[in-house]
Amino acid sequence: MTRNSPQTGRSAPDVAVQQLPVRRRWGWMRISAAVLLATPVLAVLFPSAALLAVLMLPTLAAAIADRRPEKHAAIAIGLLNFCGTLPALADLWSRGQVMSNSLLLLGEAMTWLTAFGAAGLGWLLVLLATPLAHTYLSLTTQARLRALQRQQQRLVEEWGEGVALQDAGVFGGEESTEG
Numbered sequence: 001m002t003r004n005s006p007q008t009g010r011s012a013p014d015v016a017v018q019q020l021p022v023r024r025r026w027g028w029m030r031i032s033a034a035v036l037l038a039t040p041v042l043a044v045l046f047p048s049a050a051l052l053a054v055l056m057l058p059t060l061a062a063a064i065a066d067r068r069p070e071k072h073a074a075i076a077i078g079l080l081n082f083c084g085t086l087p088a089l090a091d092l093w094s095r096g097q098v099m100s101n102s103l104l105l106l107g108e109a110m111t112w113l114t115a116f117g118a119a120g121l122g123w124l125l126v127l128l129a130t131p132l133a134h135t136y137l138s139l140t141t142q143a144r145l146r147a148l149q150r151q152q153q154r155l156v157e158e159w160g161e162g163v164a165l166q167d168a169g170v171f172g173g174e175e176s177t178e179g
Helices: 028-044 046-055 057-065 072-095 099-106 109-159
Strands: 002-004 011-013
Touching (some): 028 046, 046 072, 046 099, 046 109, 057 072, 057 109, 072 099, 072 109, 099 109
Antiparallel strands (some): 002 011
């Protein structure tokens, strides 16, 4: 397939064009729809939204601090932070969805301890996951290596030194002449 060059008007063969990844942008239609849908929800659930906004601050801090594009640390911390916020949210809904109850819950130390403590467990999980995984994989690899060395030793005892690989990659010290 050919196409005409805009400069010369002549046809040129198609050249593979490297496509850059498409960035999704929020168009004005999507932003407008989000605002139109969020406004009534925030008007009705404003005490819950205010409570969540304050108690989910560790998630915001994690999202800012996590420099990886995947934001795995922020997701882990945010999920645990949300779990710690749920008891206060359920308590607000049982007391009544009014701002005074939301402020009353924000004045209780146990609310802060639960939400921020759960976020702290998220940070602990993020900080300990990599070293624990490394240690586990290292130990299992070493155990597998020892098992393979024992199996190799049994084979050498049963079949002789010819079954073991030598440093030069030659079996039994001689190259095979079969072919």
